[in-house]
Amino acid sequence: MRVLVVDHPLVAHKLTVLRDKETSSPVFRLLTEELVTLLAYEATRDVRVETVHIETPVTRTEGTGLVKPTPLVVPILRAGLGMLEGMTRLVPTAEVGFLGMARNEETLEAITYAERLPDDLTGRQVFVLDPMLATGGTLREAIKFLFARGAADITCICLLAAPEGLATLQEELDGRNVTIVLASIDEKLNEKSYIVPGLGDAGDRLYGVVG
Numbered sequence: 776m777r778v779l780v781v782d783h784p785l786v787a788h789k790l791t792v793l794r795d796k797e798t799s800s801p802v803f804r805l806l807t808e809e810l811v812t813l814l815a816y817e818a819t820r821d822v823r824v825e826t827v828h829i830e831t832p833v834t835r836t837e838g839t840g841l842v843k844p845t846p847l848v849v850p851i852l853r854a855g856l857g858m859l860e861g862m863t864r865l866v867p868t869a870e871v872g873f874l875g876m877a878r879n880e881e882t883l884e885a886i887t888y889a890e891r892l893p894d895d896l897t898g899r900q901v902f903v904l905d906p907m908l909a910t911g912g913t914l915r916e917a918i919k920f921l922f923a924r925g926a927a928d929i930t931c932i933c934l935l936a937a938p939e940g941l942a943t944l945q946e947e948l949d950g951r952n953v954t955i956v957l958a959s960i961d962e963k964l965n966e967k968s969y970i971v972p973g974l975g976d977a978g979d980r981l982y983g984v985v986g
């Protein structure tokens with residue numbers, strides 16, 4: 776497993792505004808999309824391509840095309856949905872599948888409540904979107920699920936991670952073809968397993984508090 780923290784002043788600036796508790800939901804949604812587009816630029820460096828032949832108005836030439844089937848993008852509901860538009864803006868031909876997962880805030884266990892993905896992911900390149908990697912439980916389950924369907928390599932785009940969650944994933948996914956792309960590795964988890972300094976509950980800040 777590889778971890779890549781995108782070190783760029785615009786990423787740092789947008790993340791700072793996102794963290795601010797005074798930032799409203801509409802601005803939070805917009806910034807999330809912008810951040811994902813910046814992270815996705817780095818996260819797609821190894822996207823599979825092939826040589827294609829085209830004709831410009833001047834001459835025939837060779838260029839670059841995305842290999843088919845194109846990458847599968849999987850936002851983890853709810854919060855990952857706020858990242859989808861930013862990703863598909865960069866890779867408009869990507870296929871999109873969905874995983875609905877929620878962390879039980881008492882047991883911290885990740886529950887999968889919805890799934891809409893191709894049955895067979897053999898050989899596919901998959902990009903998972905979830906802004907928060909806290910204990911790592913949600914991402915671990917999502918990654919296990921995608922490998923079990925045959926995914927070849929998985930790149931997770933997250934905004935924030937806690938060192939504890941990253942260490943858990945490193946241990947469990949040692950040697951697997953997984954890359955985690957992040958805007959920041961924060962300080963720690965608090966007693967409720969929220970990321971510190973973090974940005975709060977990403978799903979609630981995007982879409983409001985559900986009962």
Ligand SMILES: O=P(O)(O)OC[C@H]1O[C@H](OP(=O)(O)OP(=O)(O)O)[C@H](O)[C@@H]1O
Pocket residue numbers: 851852853854855876877878879883885905906907908909910911912913914940968976977978979
């Ligand atoms: O690393 P973990 O400890 O598993 O926590 C991270 C998960 O928690 C959040 O989702 P949440 O369960 O709050 O669902 P939501 O997106 O519907 O708010 C977040 O978007 C991750 O999916």
Ligand SMILES: O=c1cc[nH]c(=O)[nH]1
Pocket residue numbers: 854907909968969970971973974975976977978
């Ligand atoms: O800090 C955290 C931890 C889990 N889920 C969130 O949305 N935020």
Ligand SMILES: [Mg+2]
Pocket residue numbers: 854976977978979
């Ligand atoms: Mg939430």
